[in-house]
Each structure stands twice: as structure tokens, then as C-alpha cells.
Amino acid sequence: MRDVIRRRAILGLLLFLLAAPLLVSAATKEQSMVRKSVKDREPAEITNIVYRVIANEWQVRNKLEEFSPRIETYVQYYKPDRELGDEATSDDYFLGRLNFALGKEKISTHAKEASFLEGNPEPLKKLRITGIAGLAGALSPHLHVSEFAVQPLVVDENNFDRQHYVFTPVRWEYLGDVRCLAIDVHPKDKNAFAAFQGRIWAEDHNFAIVRLNGTRINPPRGEMYVHFDTWRENLQAGLWLPVYIYSQETDMGKRLRYKAETRLWGYDLNDRHQQQEWTNIMVEAPTPVRDNSEDTSDMSPVESQRLLTVDAERNVLDRLERARLIAPPGPVDKVLETVVNNLRVTNHLDNIPPIHCRVMLTSSLESFSLAYTIVLSRGLIDVLPDEPSLAMVVAHEVAHIALGHKLDMKFAFNDRMQVSDEELLESMDIARPEADETVADAKALEYLKNSPYKDNLGQAGLFLRAASAAVTTSPHLFGSHLGNGLTVGDKGSMRMATLISSAPTLEVKNVSQVAALPLGSRIQVGAMDGSVAFTTRKAVALVDASEKLPFRVTPVVPHLRALAQAPKAAESAAADSAEK
Numbered sequence: 204m205r206d207v208i209r210r211r212a213i214l215g216l217l218l219f220l221l222a223a224p225l226l227v228s229a230a231t232k233e234q235s236m237v238r239k240s241v242k243d244r245e246p247a248e249i250t251n252i253v254y255r256v257i258a259n260e261w262q263v264r265n266k267l268e269e270f271s272p273r274i275e276t277y278v279q280y281y282k283p284d285r286e287l288g289d290e291a292t293s294d295d296y297f298l299g300r301l302n303f304a305l306g307k308e309k310i311s312t313h314a315k316e317a318s319f320l321e322g323n324p325e326p327l328k329k330l331r332i333t334g335i336a337g338l339a340g341a342l343s344p345h346l347h348v349s350e351f352a353v354q355p356l357v358v359d360e361n362n363f364d365r366q367h368y369v370f371t372p373v374r375w376e377y378l379g380d381v382r383c384l385a386i387d388v389h390p391k392d393k394n395a396f397a398a399f400q401g402r403i404w405a406e407d408h409n410f411a412i413v414r415l416n417g418t419r420i421n422p423p424r425g426e427m428y429v430h431f432d433t434w435r436e437n438l439q440a441g442l443w444l445p446v447y448i449y450s451q452e453t454d455m456g457k458r459l460r461y462k463a464e465t466r467l468w469g470y471d472l473n474d475r476h477q478q479q480e481w482t483n484i485m486v487e488a489p490t491p492v493r494d495n496s497e498d499t500s501d502m503s504p505v506e507s508q509r510l511l512t513v514d515a516e517r518n519v520l521d522r523l524e525r526a527r528l529i530a531p532p533g534p535v536d537k538v539l540e541t542v543v544n545n546l547r548v549t550n551h552l553d554n555i556p557p558i559h560c561r562v563m564l565t566s567s568l569e570s571f572s573l574a575y576t577i578v579l580s581r582g583l584i585d586v587l588p589d590e591p592s593l594a595m596v597v598a599h600e601v602a603h604i605a606l607g608h609k610l611d612m613k614f615a616f617n618d619r620m621q622v623s624d625e626e627l628l629e630s631m632d633i634a635r636p637e638a639d640e641t642v643a644d645a646k647a648l649e650y651l652k653n654s655p656y657k658d659n660l661g662q663a664g665l666f667l668r669a670a671s672a673a674v675t676t677s678p679h680l681f682g683s684h685l686g687n688g689l690t691v692g693d694k695g696s697m698r699m700a701t702l703i704s705s706a707p708t709l710e711v712k713n714v715s716q717v718a719a720l721p722l723g724s725r726i727q728v729g730a731m732d733g734s735v736a737f738t739t740r741k742a743v744a745l746v747d748a749s750e751k752l753p754f755r756v757t758p759v760v761p762h763l764r765a766l767a768q769a770p771k772a773a774e775s776a777a778a779d780s781a782e783k
Contacts, residue, residue, distance in 0.1 A: 252384060253370045255410040256403070257363055263411070264357050266442060267303045273469040273527045273733070274301050274316070276351045277566050277722070279677065279756045280461045283453075286712055288749030289460070296320075296679035298565060300624065301352065301467070316352070319528075320684075321629045352465045355431035355448045358388065358399045358415055367391060373402070378414060379763035382407045388417075396421050397428070406765065411435075411443045413763055432758065437766045438470055438731045446730035449758045462756040464722070468564065468730045469527035515614035516574035519631065520561065522620040526627055529578065530562045530735040535726065538737070539579065542590065542597050549654045552605055560597075562735050563685070566722060568670075568754075571633050571686020572600040573610045578686065581726045581735065586719045586754055588666060591656040595647070595663040595699060598654070602646035608639050633685045640691060644699045664706025667697045669718035672709065673754045680754060714745040719753035727761075 276297040281289040299318040359367070373385040383404040390398035401417015413435050419428040431450045435443040448465040502510065523529040539560035547555065559576045563569070566582035577600040587593045610633070613619060622630050635643070651660055670689050674681045681688050691698045710716045727738045739762070745751060 249372055252372075252405070252410055253365065253386070256370075256386070256405045256412060257365070259405075259409060259411040260358055260363055263443070264360065267356065267444075269303075270444070270470050271300050271302045271472055272467040272730075273472075273564070274299055274352055274465065274467050275565060276463060276465040277680065277756060278351070278461055278463040279680075280459070282460065286748055287751075291673070291676040291755065294677045294679045296567075296682075297352075298684070300469075317625050319526075319625055319628050351429070351431070351448060351450050351463050352467075354397075354419060354428065355415070355433040355450075355465075356445050358403060358412065360397075362395070362398070367395065367398070375407075376404075378404060379761065381413060381763040381765055383413060384410075390420070394421060396423075406443070406763075408765060409441050411441070413437075413443050434761050434763075436730055436761065436763065440766055444470055444730070447759060447761055451758075464756050464759065466728065468728050468733050470730055471732050472527060511612055511615040512574045512609055515610050515612055516576055518614050518617055518620050519573055519610070519633070520576065522627065523563075524733075526624045527733040528564055528627070530564055530581075530728070530733050532561070533734055533736065535562055535584075535735050535737060536560045539577070539584075539593075539597065542594050543577065543601060545656075546594065546598055546601050546650050546654050550650045552601070555605055558601065558604060562726070564728060564733055564735070565684060566680065567684055567688070568681050569683035569686050569688045570596050570600055571635075572603045572608070573633070575604060577601070577604075581728065582680070582722055583689075584726050585722050585724045587725075588717050588720055589659070589662055591659040592663045592666040594654060594656045595651065595660070595666075595702065598647035598650045599643050599699065601650060602643040603635065603639065606639075606642060606646060608635060608643070628684050631685055634683065634687050637691060640687060640698060644701075647699060648701060660702055661706050663699075664702035664704070665709065665716075665718045667699065667703050668706050668709045669753050671697050671703070673719075677754060711751070712748040714748060714751065717751065717753075721752040721755045721757040723757065723759040 274297070276295075278295040279291050280293045280295075281291045284290040297316070297318065298320055299316055301316060357363075362368075368388055368390055371387040373387055375382060375384055377383070383406050386403050386405065387401075388403055389400045392398070397419045398421065399415070399417055400420050401415065403412050403416075404414040405411065406413050414433065416432045418430045422428045429450050429452055431448055433445050434447045436446045438444050438446075444467075446467050448467075450463040450465075451461065453460050520529060524531060536559065539562075540558070543558050543560060546552070547558070556575050561576055561578045562584065563578050563580040565580050566585075567580055568583045568586065570577065570579045570583060572578070577597060579596065583596065584593075587596070614631075619630065651657060651663075656663075667689070670681070674690055681690055687698070689697060691700075697703065707716070709718060724740070725737060726735050728735055
């Protein structure tokens with residue numbers, strides 16, 4: 204009997220020893236689940252913020268249907284350089300507009316890119332991997348404009364919610380004057396097609412997304428997604444819309460390294476804007492309305508011809524401004540006109556009517572003159588390093604006006620302006636013949652030698668020397684849409700090349716010598732109406748040669764500001780209290 208009891212005790216002990224690890228494992232698992240449950244709990248304020256971020260993003264997606272902004276994408280491909288950081292090898296360019304005919308469809312498949320370029324080409328080719336050889340050898344070094352402009356516009360076109368994404372708040376921080384909550388976002392399903400993975404920033408008033416930085420995952424077979432950094436601005440009350448996108452890749456193989464920027468502007472071009480224009484015409488009529496002109500005499504033939512010339516200029520400027528390719532008159536024009544007046548006064552050009560200046564909104568480095576108006580592109584103003592270099596460009600156009608190189612009188616007939624925005628650049632031919640360019644170069648040199656800039660023309664020549672070195676690898680940047688670029692003929696030689704001979708040697712590794720600036724250095728564009736202003740960015744001392752970046756694409760960080768708004772939401776106030 205005692206043996207039976209002893210055997211039962213030993214058996215019970217063995218069963219207990221065998222079951223103990225299972226009990227410990229179950230307890231550990233239960234504790235882990237409890238800890239995970241506690242960890243997954245988030246404050247009610249954060250939950251509310253995330254849902255508001257989601258709701259606002261859906262509003263942006265739907266609101267985009269109302270707009271057709273102008274769009275410009277410029278891509279520079281490059282190869283690495285030990286001392287300069289990178290060296291440009293080629294470039295690509297797109298200029299046009301986006302049309303969001305979305306409905307219930309995807310933005311990336313139904314946003315239409317209408318080109319403004321001659322013949323409506325599509326210079327940014329679709330990127331495809333053509334075989335298992337992969338990125339090192341079988342990759343075409345060109346990308347489609349949708350990678351840079353369409354895919355980065357919204358976080359997710361159809362599945363931006365808590366069922367599909369994990370939201371992890373990181374910290375509060377300022378982007379410009381706007382206090383934002385940075386949130387890491389990644390899809391719950393790692394195999395989700397075209398899902399966003401990266402970080403978003405939501406402003407603390409309505410919790411609208413103002414920036415998204417990351418990429419998309421799981422592209423279709425044979426294609427790829429790029430990294431992007433999208434910035435939005437507060438263009439309407441409570442509405443933040445994309446205005447600037449920067450993209451860069453450095454690890455896609457030896458044949459594909461690039462930096463790209465996309466700019467969007469002209470959000471005011473919609474049906475509601477057109478109706479407002481008619482209203483303004485009615486409201487702004489003079490009071491009382493005059494029934495006759497103050498000038499009662501007949502015009503002379505010369506005066507009549509001048510009138511038609513001015514009409515032609517006005518027609519061109521009005522049509523380009525309506526297409527949001529030229530900025531409305533503004534403070535930048537006045538600064539340019541100061542340089543014009545310096546040249547006029549010192550060269551006694553009193554017989555010429557007042558000369559005005561305007562800014563074209565494209566990156567291409569070009570300038571042209573009409574009747575008595577000089578137009579410089581935004582990109583050209585950006586890269587000019589100083590006032591003597593600006594005076595060199597302006598003097599060339601003043602010379603055209605002084606020499607009587609008039610605008611073609613055909614533009615005085617308004618029917619020539621009644622073309623679509625897509626056909627506008629192709630229908631205008633404002634570039635001067637090479638013979639006129641040569642004569643204007645010589646006359647401009649005379650003006651400069653008599654001007655306040657005569658002792659600093661070496662810097663202007665240095666700019667031309669740097670441009671001559673960059674033109675072969677960035678032909679799209681140095682190309683022109685309407686007027687004349689910095690180059691003459693097909694060989695890429697610089698206009699006003701005489702200045703190069705007196706310029707110092709170009710020292711690309713010398714940080715104290717600045718021959719040209721990067722794109723985006725001087726001009727900022729109002730994304731709503733295309734207005735321009737000088738940036739408030741301060742010059743910084745360069746550390747090494749890799750920071751010189753002449754004529755190069757670089758990231759441009761906008762200084763975000765919110766429109767006038769009501770008191771902040773309760774969630775933001777609670778977050779402020781928590782921080783203190």
C-alpha cells in the first residue's frame with residue numbers, strides 16, 4: 204500500500220515538473236498580452252488628432268478635383284564626385300498643367316499632365332527595369348513625370364485610415380511659423396500596393412497635413428517608386444495644397460542618381476476664378492464713366508505704329524499672365540527696373556520710353572524684350588550671383604530696345620492670343636535672330652563700360668565662364684521657351700563672350716569664389732496666383748566645395764505660414780499644457 208502511495212506521489216511530482224514550464228509560458232504570454240494592450244492604448248487627444256488628420260487628408264484629395272495648377276518638373280542626373288559631392292551628367296524637363304478629373308478613381312491613374320512644350324512631347328520617359336540584370340545595367344536613366352508630381356500629392360489615394368495604417372506620434376516641432384505634430388506612418392500590410400511609408404507633419408490648428416516625406420512600396424512589376432518630400436501651403440482658409448516636391452535617389456545603381464524638384468502654382472485658375480474676373484471688370488469700371496477720350500487730335504502715322512507695338516506687347520503679356528507663365532507686376536520688377544535705370548541714365552538713353560520688367564515663372568535660363576518691357580525667367584534671376592551679372596543680362600535686352608529690334612506686329616491682332624495654354628508657347632516666337640543678338644551684345648558692352656558696374660564686370664564674365672562649363676550637361680536648363688537663352692547658336696557658346704576673357708579663372712573647388720548660385724536662391728513664387736517675391740533666406744558661409752552647387756537642383760525648404768485663423772483646437776491646447 205505504501206508503495207502505491209509512493210508511486211502516486213512520484214508521478215504527481217513528475218506531472219507537476221512537466222506542467223510547470225507550460226504554466227510559466229502561459230503566464231508570461233498573458234503578461235506580454237497585457238503589456239501590449241497597455242502599450243497600444245493611446246491618449247484620447249492623440250486618437251482624436253489622428254482621426255482629424257485622416258479626415259483632413261480626404262478633404263484635400265477631394266478638393267484637388269477643383270484645381271488645374273501649372274506644374275514644372277526639372278531633373279538633374281549626376282555621378283558622384285569625391286570633392287564636389289556630385290557632378291551633373293544630363294537633365295530632363297517638363298512644363299504644363301495637371302488636371303484632376305478624379306471622381307472615384309485614383310489620382311495617379313487619372314490626373315492628366317498636359318504639356319506646354321512645343322509639339323507636346325513627354326520628355327520624362329517611363330522608367331522600367333527590363334530584366335533580372337537589374338539596376339546596375341538594365342535600367343533606363345529616365346523617370347516619368349508622375350513619379351515626381353502625381354504620386355507625392357497625397358498620402359494614400361484610397362486607403363488612408365486606421366484599418367490600413369499604423370500612426371506613431373514622434374514630437375511637436377515648428378515648420379516655419381507653423382507648429383506641427385510629426386507622425387510616423389507605415390502600412391499594416393507590408394504587401395499593400397502603392398502604400399505610403401514615411402513621416403507626415405500635421406499643423407496644430409485643424410490638423411491638416413503640411414508635409415509628407417517618404418516613399419511608396421510594392422510597385423508594379425518592372426516599375427519603381429521614388430523618395431519624395433512634399434510641402435504644402437495654406438492657400439485657402441483651412442486648406443493646405445501641395446506647392447513643392449523634392450526628390451532624390453543615390454542608391455539605384457550607377458546609372459541612376461538624380462535630384463529633382465517639382466513646383467506647382469496657379470491654383471486660382473478654376474471656374475470660380477473666371478467668374479470673379481468678370482465681377483471685377485464690372486466693379487472696377489471708372490466712376491463716373493467717361494463718354495469720350497481726353498485726346499481729341501488724330502494720331503500721326505508714327506504714333507499709330509507705336510500704339511500697335513504697345514498693343515502687341517500688352518497682348519503677349521496679358522496672355523502669358525493669364526496662363527500663369529508670367530508673374531503679375533510686383534516688387535521684384537521694381538528691383539530689376541532699378542538696374543535698367545542705372546544703365547539708361549549713365550548712357551543718356553533719354554529718347555527711349557520708360558522700360559518695365561517682368562518675371563517669367565519657369566526655371567529655364569532665358570530673357571527677352573518686347574516693345575518696352577524686359578522679361579527675365581525666375582531660374583535666371585535665381586542663379587545670377589550679383590548685381591553686375593544681372594546688369595549684363597539686362598543690358599543686352601536694353602540694347603535690343605535701343606536698337607529698334609521691335610516685337611513682331613502680328614501680335615497686335617488679338618486672335619493670335621486665342622489659343623489654348625498647351626499651344627501658347629508654340630504659337631509665340633519672340634526669340635531674336637542671331638544677327639540681332641550679335642549687334643545687341645556689342646551695344647550692351649558699350650552700356651556696361653559706361654555704367655556703375657564697369658569695375659565689376661569680371662564677376663559677370665566669371666558667371667558666363669561657369670555657365671559655359673555647365674551647359675553641356677544641363678541642356679534643358681539652358682534651353683529657352685520664348686526668348687533667347689544664354690547660349691548663341693547650336694555650339695553652346697555664351698553671348699557677350701568678350702567678358703569671359705577678362706574674368707578670373709574658374710576655381711570649382713574654391714569656396715570663396717561664387718560664380719553662380721543654385722536654383723531657388725532668390726525668387727519665391729506664390730502658389731495661388733503666381734506672384735513673385737524675393738526670398739528672405741540669408742547667405743551662409745560655405746564649408747566645402749560640395750556646397751557651391753552652381754546651376755544645380757537643391758532642396759528648398761519653404762517657410763510655412765498659416766492664414767488668419769480662429770483659436771486653436773482643444774487638442775492643441777491640451778498638448779501645450781502637457782508639454783509644460
